[in-house]
Amino acid sequence: MRKKGTVVIAMSGGVDSSVCAALLVKQGYSVIGMMLKLWSENGHEAENRCCTPDSQRLAKNVAAQLDIPFYIIDAKNDFYDAVVTPFMQDYLAGITPNPCLRCNRNIRWGLLLENAQQIGADFFATGHYAILRHNKAQSVRLFRARDDTKDQSYVLHVLNQRDLEKTLFPIGNYLKSEVRQLAIDFKLPVAVRRDSQDLCFLGGGDYRDFLRRNTQEPFIPGKIIDQHGNVLGEHQGLPFYTIGQRKNLGINSTKPHYVIKKDVLTNSLIVGDKETTLKKEFFVNGVNWINGLPKHSHLRVGVKVRYRAPILNGTIQIYAENQVRVFLDEPYYDITPGQAAVFYQKECCLGGGLITENADSRSEG
Amino acid sequence: MKNRPRIYLDYSATTPIAQPVLNAMLPFFKDEFGNPSSIHIFGQKAEGALENARNTIASFLNCRSDELIFTSGGTESDNLALRGVALARRKNFGANHILISPVEHHAVSKTAQQLAKIFGFELELLEVDSYGLVSPENLRQKIRHDTALVSIIYANNEIGSINPIPECAKICREFSVPFHSDAVQATAYLPLNVNILNVDLLSIGAHKFYGPKGIGALYVKQHTPILPMQTGGGQEWGIRSGTPNIPYIVGLAEAIKFVENYQNEWIEHLQRLRDELISYVLENIPDSQLTGHPTLRLPNHASFVFDGVDSQKLLMLLDLEGFACSSGSACKTGNPLPSDVLLAMGYSPKLALSSLRVTLGKDTTQEQIERFLTSLEKIIAKIRS
Ligand SMILES: Cc1ncc(COP(=O)(O)O)c(C=O)c1O
Numbered sequence: 076m077r078k079k080g081t082v083v084i085a086m087s088g089g090v091d092s093s094v095c096a097a098l099l100v101k102q103g104y105s106v107i108g109m110m111l112k113l114w115s116e117n118g119h120e121a122e123n124r125c126c127t128p129d130s131q132r133l134a135k136n137v138a139a140q141l142d143i144p145f146y147i148i149d150a151k152n153d154f155y156d157a158v159v160t161p162f163m164q165d166y167l168a169g170i171t172p173n174p175c176l177r178c179n180r181n182i183r184w185g186l187l188l189e190n191a192q193q194i195g196a197d198f199f200a201t202g203h204y205a206i207l208r209h210n211k212a213q214s215v216r217l218f219r220a221r222d223d224t225k226d227q228s229y230v231l232h233v234l235n236q237r238d239l240e241k242t243l244f245p246i247g248n249y250l251k252s253e254v255r256q257l258a259i260d261f262k263l264p265v266a267v268r269r270d271s272q273d274l275c276f277l278g279g280g281d282y283r284d285f286l287r288r289n290t291q292e293p294f295i296p297g298k299i300i301d302q303h304g305n306v307l308g309e310h311q312g313l314p315f316y317t318i319g320q321r322k323n324l325g326i327n328s329t330k331p332h333y334v335i336k337k338d339v340l341t342n343s344l345i346v347g348d349k350e351t352t353l354k355k356e357f358f359v360n361g362v363n364w365i366n367g368l369p370k371h372s373h374l375r376v377g378v379k380v381r382y383r384a385p386i387l388n389g390t391i392q393i394y395a396e397n398q399v400r401v402f403l404d405e406p407y408y409d410i411t412p413g414q415a416a417v418f419y420q421k422e423c424c425l426g427g428g429l430i431t432e433n434a435d436s437r438s439e440g
Numbered sequence: 441m442k443n444r445p446r447i448y449l450d451y452s453a454t455t456p457i458a459q460p461v462l463n464a465m466l467p468f469f470k471d472e473f474g475n476p477s478s479i480h481i482f483g484q485k486a487e488g489a490l491e492n493a494r495n496t497i498a499s500f501l502n503c504r505s506d507e508l509i510f511t512s513g514g515t516e517s518d519n520l521a522l523r524g525v526a527l528a529r530r531k532n533f534g535a536n537h538i539l540i541s542p543v544e545h546h547a548v549s550k551t552a553q554q555l556a557k558i559f560g561f562e563l564e565l566l567e568v569d570s571y572g573l574v575s576p577e578n579l580r581q582k583i584r585h586d587t588a589l590v591s592i593i594y595a596n597n598e599i600g601s602i603n604p605i606p607e608c609a610k611i612c613r614e615f616s617v618p619f620h621s622d623a624v625q626a627t628a629y630l631p632l633n634v635n636i637l638n639v640d641l642l643s644i645g646a647h648k649f650y651g652p653k654g655i656g657a658l659y660v661k662q663h664t665p666i667l668p669m670q671t672g673g674g675q676e677w678g679i680r681s682g683t684p685n686i687p688y689i690v691g692l693a694e695a696i697k698f699v700e701n702y703q704n705e706w707i708e709h710l711q712r713l714r715d716e717l718i719s720y721v722l723e724n725i726p727d728s729q730l731t732g733h734p735t736l737r738l739p740n741h742a743s744f745v746f747d748g749v750d751s752q753k754l755l756m757l758l759d760l761e762g763f764a765c766s767s768g769s770a771c772k773t774g775n776p777l778p779s780d781v782l783l784a785m786g787y788s789p790k791l792a793l794s795s796l797r798v799t800l801g802k803d804t805t806q807e808q809i810e811r812f813l814t815s816l817e818k819i820i821a822k823i824r825s
Binding site: 107144146148149190193194 | 753
C-alpha cells in the first residue's frame with residue numbers, strides 16, 4: 076500500500092472532497108486529510124460556507140470512517156491577508172474581485188500545499204472538478220471536467236507547473252450525479268449541502284454590508300450619469316455597485332439602466348441601456364500561462380469571462396508575456412474588471428488573467 | 441494508514457483504564473445493577489458498593505466519607521465547588537469577592553468568569569511567577585474578609601508546576617475563607633491527605649489515573665457552605681442529586697487503590713525518564729525552554745516552548761510519526777489561541793503558540809522516549825529549515 080505514495084487530500088466535509096478521499100484510499104494511496112480553517116468575521120463563524128464547526132465535524136467523521144489521519148490547518152491570518160484584505164481593496168478601487176482565485180493561489184496551493192510537502196506527502200489532492208493530463212514533455216495540462224456544468228478549471232487557471240505536478244483531481248472524470256452515488260456507495264456521512272456560489276466568508280450575506288462593517292473608508296456618494304454626461308441620480312459610494320447591475324440604482328426612469336462603468340477618478344457611476352453593456356474588446360493583465368507562453372502572438376481561443384459564463388469564441392493578441400488583448404467574435408455583456416478571463420483551446424485550459432477596465436490601461440509589467 | 445506505530449505521550453490528557461479497574465466495574469453494569477436508593481436486595485448491593493467505594497476514597501484522602509460527593513468528573517467538581525460555595529457564601533455572609541490563580545484549568549477559570557459576568561461577583565487574579573507558581577505572600581495581600589472563595593490549582597495541567605497548597609490554605613484559614621484546590625492532575629503523584637493540605641474543597645477525576653472517564657469526586661469539608669447545583673432526589677446529601685453511577689464510582693475507587701499500590705514505583709520510574717527527556721531537549725534542541733518549574737513539577741510532566749515552531753504543525757508531524765503529544769492548552773480545533781497560562785507567566789503570544797507538552801505514564805519505556813527524542817529533534821529542525 077506504500078507503493079502509490081502518500082497523498083494529502085484537502086477536505087471540506089462536503090460530498091466532493093469526501094468522495095475524493097474515499098477514492099484515494101480505495102486506489103491504495105496512503106491518505107492524510109487536512110482541512111483549512113479560514114477566516115470568519117467575528118460573530119458570523121457559523122455562517123461561513125466552508126469551515127463551520129459543523130463541516131469540521133463532518134470532515135472528521137469521514138476521516139474517521141476511512142481510518143485516515145486528519146488535521147485542521149489554521150489559515151485565518153493568512154487568509155485574511157491574502158484574500159480578505161485585497162477583496163476589500165479591490166471593491167474600494169472600483170473593481171469586482173474574485174477572491175477564490177487568490178485563495179487557490181495563496182492558500183490552497185500555497186499554505187496547504189506547503190503543509191502537505193512538509194509532512195512529506197508525494198501528492199496533493201482536492202475535490203475540484205477538472206482533469207490533469209501529464210504529457211510526454213513532462214508538462215501537465217489542465218482540462219475541463221467531464222461534467223460540463225461543474226467544471227472548475229476557471230478558478231484553477233492561476234496554477235503553474237510546480238503546483239500541478241503534485242496535484243490530483245480524483246473526481247474530474249466523474250459527473251456530479253456519479254459522485255453523489257459514490258458517496259452513497261461508500262456510505263459516507265456527508266450532509267446534503269446545497270452547492271453555492273456565495274463567497275465562504277460572506278456566508279450568504281451581502282458583500283455591501285460586509286464592506287460597511289469591515290472597512291474604515293468612508294463611502295462617498297456621487298453622481299450617476301449616462302454616457303452623454305446627463306445626471307440621472309446619486310449613488311451611495313462606488314463599491315456598492317457592480318458592472319451590469321440594474322436593480323436598486325434609484326433612477327427615476329421608465330427604461331432600465333445598467334451599470335457599465337465605475338469611474339473612480341470622478342467618483343461617478345456610468346449607466347446605459349442594455350446595448351451599452353455589450354463589449355467586444357478588452358485587456359487582460361497578469362496572465363498566467365499554465366504551459367508557458369504560446370508560440371504565436373495571435374490565437375483563436377474560447378474565452379470565459381465569469382465563472383458561470385459560457386465559453387465565447389474569439390481571438391487573443393499577446394502584447395506582453397502577461398498581457399493579452401481579447402477580441403470576441405460577438406459582443407458579450409457585463410465584461411467586469413477584476414473578474415478573470417480564462418482561455419481554452421478545445422477542452423484544454425491555457426491560463427488566464429484579470430480583466431482590466433479599458434484598452435488604454437497600461438500593463439502591470 | 442493502518443498499523444501506524446502509536447506511542448502515547450499524553451497521559452495528562454487521559455490514561456487507559458487499568459485492567460483491575462475494569463474488572464472491578466464490570467459486575468455493576470449487569471448483575472449488580474440496582475439503584476442504591478431502593479429498599480430491596482438489589483438496592484442494598486448497590487448501596488454497599490457505593491459506600492465501600494466512598495470509604496476507599498475517604499481513607500485515601502484522609503477525610504470522613506460524608507465529606508465526599510461523587511460527580512461526573514473534574515469539570516463538574518470544579519464547577520460545583522466554585523458556583524456552589526460562591527453563591528452560598530454570598531447568601532450567608534454577603535461575600536462577593538472571588539480570588540483564583542491565573543493558571544487555573546478552564547473548568548475553574550470559566551466558571552469564575554461566569555460568576556463575575558452573570559452573577560456580579562468581583563473576580564480577582566493572583567499573581568504567578570515565571571514558573572507559574574502563586575506565592576502565599578501575594579495571597580495574603582489580596583485575600584479579604586469578604587472573599588467568598590479562593591481557588592488555586594494543585595498541579596498545573598499545562599506546565600506541571602506544583603503550588604504551595606498548605607501554605608495558601610493556612611492563610612485562607614486565618615481569614616475563614618473557603619479554599620478550593622483542583623487536584624485533578626495531582627492525584628496520581630502527589631500527597632492528597634486533606635488534613636495536611638488543609639483545604640476545604642478538593643477536585644479529583646478518575647481518568648487521569650487509569651480510571652474511567654466521566655467520574656470524579658469533590659471533597660467538601662464539614663460545615664463548608666455550599667449550594668447544590670443539581671437538585672432532585674437528594675442523593676449525595678442533597679448536594680448532587682441523581683442516581684449515582686455505581687460502576688464508574690466503583691472504578692474510581694479501584695483506580696484510587698491502584699494509585700496507592702503503585703504510586704511510588706511510578707514516581708521513581710517516570711521522574712528518571714522525565715529528567716532524561718528534559719535535559720536531552722534543552723541540550724540538543726536550540727532555542728528550547730522548559731516551561732514551568734524544573735523541580736517543583738509533576739514527575740511525569742515535561743513541557744517546552746520552541747522558538748519559531750508552530751505547535752500545531754509540530755503536533756501534526758509528531759502524530760504522523762506515531763507520537764501522541766499535546767500543546768498543553770485546552771484548544772484543539774485548529775483555532776490556536778495562545779494559552780492563558782503561558783501568557784500569565786510572561787511568555788509572548790508567539791512563543792506561547794510554540795508549546796509542546798509531553799506527559800508520561802506507567803507504560804512509558806526508555807526506548808519510547810529515545811525514539812521520541814530522535815524524531816522530535818529531526819522534526820523541529822525540519823520545521824525551522
Ligand atoms: C487540572 C484539571 N482540572 C480539570 C480537568 C477536567 O477534567 P474532566 O475533563 O475529566 O472533567 C482537567 C482535565 O483536563 C485538568 O487537567
